[in-house]
Amino acid sequence: MDPFIRALIAVVGAERVLSDPADMAPYLTDWRGRYRGVARAVVCPESTGEVAAVVRLCAGHEVPIVPQGGNTGLCGGATPGADGEAIVLALGRLNRIRDIDADNNTIVVEAGCTLAAVQTAAVEAGRLFPLSLASEGSCTIGGNLSTNAGGVQVLRYGNTRELVLGLEAVLPDGRVWDGLRGLRKDNTGYDLKQLFIGAEGTLGVITAAVLKLYPAIHQRATAWVAVPDPVSAVHMLGLMRRHCGDRVTAFEIVGRSALDLVLAHIPGSRDPLLGRPEWSVLIELSDPAESADTRTLLEAALSHAVDEGLACDAVVANSLAQASALWALRENISEAQRLEGVSIKHDVSVPVSRIPDFLDRARQRLTQMWPDIRIVAFGHIGDGNLHYNLSKQAAEANAAFVGRTSEANRIVHDLVASLGGSISAEHGLGQLKRDEILRYKPAVEMELMRSIKRTLDPQGLMNPGKVLDVTVRAGRANEKI
Structure with a gap:
């Protein structure tokens, strides 16, 4: 047996080191099936201490480490490379809720907890953990933190970064940094946790976090609304916030092609409106007050939107089941696209005011x-984040079309940059955009990022080939500048 x-x-323990190809296979392919890698082993620790011991061992043997949570990422950030040198560090067994402090509105969870498990624990404590993603039943908190996940409620509660008070992380040399502080004010130097959030496992392994909780929601109202165009959608967002304030929890835009894929591939899906509108928005209001009448408030705001020509038609959910059915149309878009076949995907953000410009100009250039x-x-119009995916109507044509990804990226990403946007809003860079980002980040910013990487991970063992174009190993340096 290999000494390592x-x-x-x-x-x-032997049962938690997988080296048989069949046992490792589920860990070596990303959710979309775009990236496939090779690993020396898949290791499944059960505690922070075991993670630290594994990392120390890898540092001593110069073995790269690919941290992996629920393996639901869309950019290949948790998939090992093809050289077979790395281990996959599968963190799903670190799944304990360590503490809930209802008076402090905090919960301490381990990185392998699924997002749904954290949401459930919060509900049982009479609280809300607001991060909400379509993959919440399988994605894990460690992955959410590592990619700074967004989701549908960023408009009200912010990205994952804004929901974290403290972290515990294993550093690349195996030391454990215990930063699990549930403080909202701690002005004692650099905010180190922010280095690890969004770093996709390239600076260390997040093992636990202190997360913010909020008052439980007692009243919700949900509507699916046809809008004339994206300009109307943006103006309607402003109207909803004027009339409803912070009760506007989610404001999602869905194009006709996205909805048609769901109707075609997801059993039980039904078009909520007649007339097949080209653009729709999904709106949700929520309120912690039991006496709140969110439905009446939503209907009144929609009436104003119709009067101002911002809305053409709408359906307001009459029950939790109807609201869930409307949300399923939005949340199943990614799955429907996966079932349809390969496509060229973009996860971009622009200022909310520039969304109509982006959609119009990108369509013109691409159709030309x-x-x-x-x-x-489709996407989170309330925070400027659009998922903008390209394919051909004929499924058999898409394999060749995907080969022209770089040409499509030039059109989409250059336009995003010209509008002051970002080519990665919430999915991270992973392998998919590691080289693409060099075109858009200032050189000084890239050098600062590389400097942080070299300082914390001088051997270059943490998730190599992701985020940065840096590969440094002990005893030798091979850095792409």
Whole structure:
């Protein structure tokens, strides 16, 4: 047996070191099936101490580490490379809720907890953890933190970064940094936790976090609304916030092509409106007050929107089941696209005011290049984050079309940059955009990021090939500048 594998077994036990190809296979492919890698082993620790011991062992043997949570990422950030040198550090067994402090409105959770488990624990304590993603049943808190996940309620509660008070992380040399402080004010130097949030495991392994909780929601109102165009959608967002204030929890835009894919591929899906509008928005209001009448408030705001020509038609959910059915249309778009086949995907953000400009100008430029292109556009219009995905109507044409990703990226990403936007809003960079980001980040910003990487991970062992174009190993340096 490989001495390194034997040493791993001594740390975590034979049953938690997978080296058989069949056992490792689920960990070596990303959710979309775009990236496939090779690993020396898959290691499944059960505690922070075991994670630290594994990391120390890898540092001593110069073995790269690919941290992995629920493996639901969309950019290949948790998939090992093809060289077979790395181990996959699967963190799903670190799944304990360590503490809930209802008076402090905090919960301490381990990185392998699913997002749904944290949401449930918060509800049982009479609180709300507001991060909400379509993959919440399988994605994990460690992955959410590592990619600074966004989701549908950023408009009211912010990205994951804004929901974290403290972290525990294993550093690349195996030391444990205990920063699990549930403080909202701590002005004692650099805010180190922010280095690890959004770093996709390239600076260390997040093992636990202190997360913010909020008052439980007692009243909700949900509506699916047809709008004339994206300009109307943006103006309607402003109207809703004027009339409803912070009760506007989510404001999602869905293009016709995105909804049609759901209707075609997801059993039980039904078009909520007649007339097949080209653009729709999904709106949710919520309020912690039991006496709140969010439905009446929503209906009154929608009436104003119709009067101002911002809304054409609407349906307001009459029950939790109806609200869930409306949300399922939005949340199943990614799954429907996966079932439809491969496509060129973009996760971009622009200032909310520039969303109509982006959608109009991108469509013009893309259809000029490919007249038969299908544009699947949807996303979180309330925070400027659009998922903008491209394919051909004929599924058999998409394999060749994906080969022209770089041309599509030039059109989409250059336009995003010209509008003051970002080419990665909430999915991270992973492998997918590691090189693409070099075109858009200032050189000084890239050098600062590389400097942080070299300082914390001088051996270059933490999730190599992701986020940054840096590969540094002990005893030798091979850095792409």
